[in-house]
Amino acid sequence: MADARFDTQKLKDFFLNYSLYIILGLMIVVVIIINPAFLSVSNFINILRQASTRGILALGVAGMIVLAGTDLSAGRILGCSAAMTASLVQSVTYASRMYPGMEKDLPVVVPLAASIAIAVIFCLINGFGVAKLHLHAFIVSLGTQLIAFGVICIYIDSQKNGAQALSTFNGKFLNVVNGGFQIGSFTLPYLIIYFLIAAVCMWIVWNKTALGKNMFAMGGNMEAAAVSGVNITKNIMLIYLVAGVLYGIAAFLEAGRIGSVNTGTGLNYDLDAISGCVIGGVSFSGGVGTIPGACLGVIILQAITYSLTFLSVNPYLQFIIKGLIIILAVSIDVRKYLAKK
Amino acid sequence: MAELGKENGAVSEPAVSPEAATAPGAAVSPETAIAQGAAVAGESTGASAVADAGAAQAESAGAEAGAGAAVGVASAEPAGAAPGAAEATAKTAAAGARGDVILEMIGIDKQFPGVKALDDVHLTLRKGTVHSLMGENGAGKSTLMKCLFGVYIEDRGEIRIDGRPVRFDNPRQALDNGVAMVHQELNQVLRRSVMENVWLGRLPKKYGFVSHKKMYDETKKIFDELEIKVDPRTIIGKLSVSQRQMVEIAKAVSYNAKILVLDEPTSSLTNQEVGHLFRIIGKLRAMGVGIIYISHKINEILQISDEVTIMRDGKWAATRLASDLTTDEIISLMVGRDLTHQFPENTNKPGEVLMEVRGLTGKYAPTCQDVSFKLREGEILGVAGLVGSRRTELLENIFGVATLGSGEVFLRGKRMDNRNSMRSIRNGFALLTEERRATGIFPLQGVQFNTVVANLRAYIARGLLSEKKMQTDTAGMIDSMHVKTPSQKTHIRYLSGGNQQKVIIGRWLLTEPDVLLLDEPTRGIDVGAKYEIYQLIIQLAGRGKGIVMVSSEMPELIGICDRIMVMSNGRLAGTLDMRNEQYENAQEEIMRLAAQYV
Numbered sequence: 039m040a041d042a043r044f045d046t047q048k049l050k051d052f053f054l055n056y057s058l059y060i061i062l063g064l065m066i067v068v069v070i071i072i073n074p075a076f077l078s079v080s081n082f083i084n085i086l087r088q089a090s091t092r093g094i095l096a097l098g099v100a101g102m103i104v105l106a107g108t109d110l111s112a113g114r115i116l117g118c119s120a121a122m123t124a125s126l127v128q129s130v131t132y133a134s135r136m137y138p139g140m141e142k143d144l145p146v147v148v149p150l151a152a153s154i155a156i157a158v159i160f161c162l163i164n165g166f167g168v169a170k171l172h173l174h175a176f177i178v179s180l181g182t183q184l185i186a187f188g189v190i191c192i193y194i195d196s197q198k199n200g201a202q203a204l205s206t207f208n209g210k211f212l213n214v215v216n217g218g219f220q221i222g223s224f225t226l227p228y229l230i231i232y233f234l235i236a237a238v239c240m241w242i243v244w245n246k247t248a249l250g251k252n253m254f255a256m257g258g259n260m261e262a263a264a265v266s267g268v269n270i271t272k273n274i275m276l277i278y279l280v281a282g283v284l285y286g287i288a289a290f291l292e293a294g295r296i297g298s299v300n301t302g303t304g305l306n307y308d309l310d311a312i313s314g315c316v317i318g319g320v321s322f323s324g325g326v327g328t329i330p331g332a333c334l335g336v337i338i339l340q341a342i343t344y345s346l347t348f349l350s351v352n353p354y355l356q357f358i359i360k361g362l363i364i365i366l367a368v369s370i371d372v373r374k375y376l377a378k379k
Numbered sequence: 380m381a382e383l384g385k386e387n388g389a390v391s392e393p394a395v396s397p398e399a400a401t402a403p404g405a406a407v408s409p410e411t412a413i414a415q416g417a418a419v420a421g422e423s424t425g426a427s428a429v430a431d432a433g434a435a436q437a438e439s440a441g442a443e444a445g446a447g448a449a450v451g452v453a454s455a456e457p458a459g460a461a462p463g464a465a466e467a468t469a470k471t472a473a474a475g476a477r478g479d480v481i482l483e484m485i486g487i488d489k490q491f492p493g494v495k496a497l498d499d500v501h502l503t504l505r506k507g508t509v510h511s512l513m514g515e516n517g518a519g520k521s522t523l524m525k526c527l528f529g530v531y532i533e534d535r536g537e538i539r540i541d542g543r544p545v546r547f548d549n550p551r552q553a554l555d556n557g558v559a560m561v562h563q564e565l566n567q568v569l570r571r572s573v574m575e576n577v578w579l580g581r582l583p584k585k586y587g588f589v590s591h592k593k594m595y596d597e598t599k600k601i602f603d604e605l606e607i608k609v610d611p612r613t614i615i616g617k618l619s620v621s622q623r624q625m626v627e628i629a630k631a632v633s634y635n636a637k638i639l640v641l642d643e644p645t646s647s648l649t650n651q652e653v654g655h656l657f658r659i660i661g662k663l664r665a666m667g668v669g670i671i672y673i674s675h676k677i678n679e680i681l682q683i684s685d686e687v688t689i690m691r692d693g694k695w696a697a698t699r700l701a702s703d704l705t706t707d708e709i710i711s712l713m714v715g716r717d718l719t720h721q722f723p724e725n726t727n728k729p730g731e732v733l734m735e736v737r738g739l740t741g742k743y744a745p746t747c748q749d750v751s752f753k754l755r756e757g758e759i760l761g762v763a764g765l766v767g768s769r770r771t772e773l774l775e776n777i778f779g780v781a782t783l784g785s786g787e788v789f790l791r792g793k794r795m796d797n798r799n800s801m802r803s804i805r806n807g808f809a810l811l812t813e814e815r816r817a818t819g820i821f822p823l824q825g826v827q828f829n830t831v832v833a834n835l836r837a838y839i840a841r842g843l844l845s846e847k848k849m850q851t852d853t854a855g856m857i858d859s860m861h862v863k864t865p866s867q868k869t870h871i872r873y874l875s876g877g878n879q880q881k882v883i884i885g886r887w888l889l890t891e892p893d894v895l896l897l898d899e900p901t902r903g904i905d906v907g908a909k910y911e912i913y914q915l916i917i918q919l920a921g922r923g924k925g926i927v928m929v930s931s932e933m934p935e936l937i938g939i940c941d942r943i944m945v946m947s948n949g950r951l952a953g954t955l956d957m958r959n960e961q962y963e964n965a966q967e968e969i970m971r972l973a974a975q976y977v
Contacts, residue, residue, distance in 0.1 A: 246588040255568045255579050262566035265530065266630075267551035267580030325570050 057370040069345040089340035090233035094288040096311035097240045098281030100332040104257045106324025107175025114186035115160045117304030119153040119289030124204035124299040127211040143208045154286030165278030169271040205298035215294025241329040258325025314339045317367040479506045481669040487536035496522045498693045504669040511672045511680045514690035524640050528560045529553040559636035561627050563643045569616030574598040577630045621648045640671045649765045677706050714907040722938030723914045729758035733925040739786035747773040748949040754925040761940035762929040763969045769949040770929040774896040778810040779803045809887035813898040819883045822872035826864050827853040829871045834889045856885035877908025897928040937965050945972035
């Protein structure tokens with residue numbers, strides 16, 4: 039009797055701890071049952087490829103959420119940086135390129151650096167608002183979101199030929215972003231590798247550096263961190279700086295992945311990133327979350343989108359299903375931390 | 380500082396006046412006394428900028444006479460007349476050597492909006508001594524320490540460490556300068572490991588990365604040294620409050636601080652753990668650390684301290700040798716008047732059985748197991764037990780905020796279905812929660828809001844809340860409870876702990892309960908206010924209400940309860956009938972029962 043109870047408790051704990059993986063697994067199984075053609079390497083590679091840029095973005099957003107904040111501006115910041123990247127990688131043979139004076143392809147590090155620089159500036163504004171002005175991250179990023187949107191519109195509108203999408207990129211850039219390793223008949227896209235590298239780096243930052251530890255401490259109990267001698271302002275600014283770098287990289291890659299940047303680029307990416315993090319167990323109450331969790335969350339979200347499209351589900355219905363899955367996943371996940379009385 | 384000087388001036392006759400209490404004799408310790416001998420006497424005099432009483436005397440009357448004087452204070456013998464004069468000299472010399480002033484806080488002022496929290500406060504701490512800081516809640520003890528620790532910055536005054544003026548803008552600077560503090564609120568990151576909490580702010584690194592191994596080893600070393608049996612890798616939120624408190628103390632120790640501030644470190648420790656803490660303090664004292672010890676527990680203070688500074692209303696009231704003080708003196712110094720009795724007399728006569736609890740067991744462990752008892756009208760039933768004996772869970776299960784596994788609650792013979800707090804309030808129950816700050820007050824709301832919030836249904840008139848009715852009731856509550864507040868709209872966070880507690884009790888009384896469940900009603904409340912709360916509880920019982928009162932302070936249970944239930948590890952271990960039986964040593968009996976199922 040006692041043993042049986044113990045077992046159900048264990049089973050329950052198992053389901054709670056691995057709920058995300060179980061959801062992901064079930065979903066794939068269901069999709070495969072409906073359409074066995076889904077079971078192909080190329081589909082999984084596609085899902086991962088599509089998840090990569092948003093994943094890198096989410097790695098930055100996750101830090102903010104661990105700090106018990108959020109970032110509503112991530113998408114528009116990505117848009118800004120992507121526009122900057124796009125304008126610098128346009129093919130020199132393209133007549134209506136933004137900078138007609140550009141006669142030679144720039145080395146790819148230049149647009150990458152420019153993209154990162156812009157994202158970092160915006161993130162530092164957010165960081166300053168949170169650390170120094172003591173604004174809630176929601177508020178300050180609501181502000182920068184609008185500012186970033188204004189900036190991207192002005193930038194794109196400043197073209198000689200008026201506001202038009204920035205497109206037609208040079209081959210070198212496109213290869214860096216969209217190329218891949220050829221392994222026999224199958225290609226492993228660089229994008230997935232970049233995502234993996236970013237995730238590993240961030241895992242190290244979160245788990246092996248003082249910055250990461252301080253981040254969890256500040257998010258979990260700001261006062262405790264303060265009285266333990268953690269430099270709050272500096273650490274918050276650093277977290278935002280790291281996020282800026284990630285946004286910049288994500289923007290650079292996203293520009294190449296979608297091949298054309300307009301004023302709408304990046305819209306709602308922040309919400310996708312936040313949903314991904316939250317599905318992956320990064321708690322809005324702060325101080326809780328893991329990098330594998332955040333990555334998996336983003337991938338699950340992407341897998342849902344992809345498989346629903348694959349099954350040609352009505353796109354309006356897709357929104358409803360996605361919304362329900364977010365609520366379901368998070369409500370299961372929070373159960374881990376609910377103290378029962 | 381000026382006042383201190385004046386007093387020193389007044390003490391021209393050594394040894395007699397209690398004002399000489401600041402003398403270094405406080406630090407007398409026989410072991411070191413003999414070891415160090417009289418040779419150090421010269422150094423001990425006039426070492427500090429602010430010459431204290433003992434030093435001043437030493438300078439005027441010669442080292443020996445002065446030394447004799449200091450001992451005279453401690454042992455109430457006239458200076459120089461002591462038969463063992465040589466030994467006395469040696470003792471005081473050593474005391475002087477250990478008593479080098481390490482910290483001076485001079486004329487500290489601190490103003491908060493609407494409150495003068497500190498007014499010209501001074502404090503002198505000596506090396507290798509324990510200096511206790513006492514005072515009612517709101518007397519400014521914690522504020523003073525937060526000024527020292529760089530959490531607040533004083534408006535006026537000077538802080539000197541080793542005679543050197545310092546000013547800390549943040550805790551980091553304080554820590555770097557050898558000042559560590561164990562805060563009253565356990566400031567911990569609950570979801571991180573013990574060792575991360577210990578090393579937060581100065582994580583050990585290797586090649587730029589945090590070294591978990593080093594962190595573990597260092598933590599383990601400190602824990603072993605302090606005999607703390609906690610795995611450094613445990614998530615700290617999983618520890619008991621007392622374990623967390625010990626971790627916090629170990630953390631403070633790990634800074635190798637020369638000044639250590641302990642702000643109510645024993646508030647959630649059992650007697651055994653307090654003994655453990657005192658051993659740690661003893662070790663630190665022997666190492667020459669100056670310790671400032673804040674506590675409300677007078678017997679602890681008298682046991683552990685060398686010197687005691689008492690504060691009242693943000694002002695310095697007195698600094699004395701602990702050996703010169705008695706409990707009554709401390710209380711009257713803290714309250715500013717004499718309190719002849721610590722507890723009001725309980726002359727109530729319990730009547731019919733009001734509530735009966737049968738076989739109460741919570742659903743989710745750890746919780747209370749199969750608890751049955753009866754409560755009479757007008758009876759005050761105490762619940763004693765160690766931390767973790769599930770007293771709070773018992774109350775929560777009666778009140779329905781915890782999920783009931785099995786068992787029944789009857790009120791006047793009728794079975795009550797207290798499945799949630801709304802129902803239990805309607806059924807005539809009220810629960811005063813243990814953690815006032817976390818689950819009692821709404822800090823950013825006014826006194827009025829905090830008063831009426833549990834009883835809003837009573838104020839609805841034509842679908843809206845009647846401001847007038849709420850005002851009348853709140854005014855009545857403020858009056859009958861003697862709550863000190865500038866207005867009904869004042870945020871409750873500006874009130875002292877005792878006044879906050881009165882408001883919360885007032886809140887529950889407005890719901891007209893039959894049974895009041897009080898969980899640590901006097902925790903963190905100063906002596907004066909405690910007395911008023913006791914009076915209030917007895918009055919309520921006198922009006923026929925049944926009161927169940929959980930408390931960790933045995934004297935207060937023994938002082939006012941009709942009966943005391945003792946819980947041990949979730950179960951009821953026994954009940955003491957204080958009214959009809961004579962106990963030779965009720966405290967021991969309670970402790971014995973409390974350990975029964977551990």
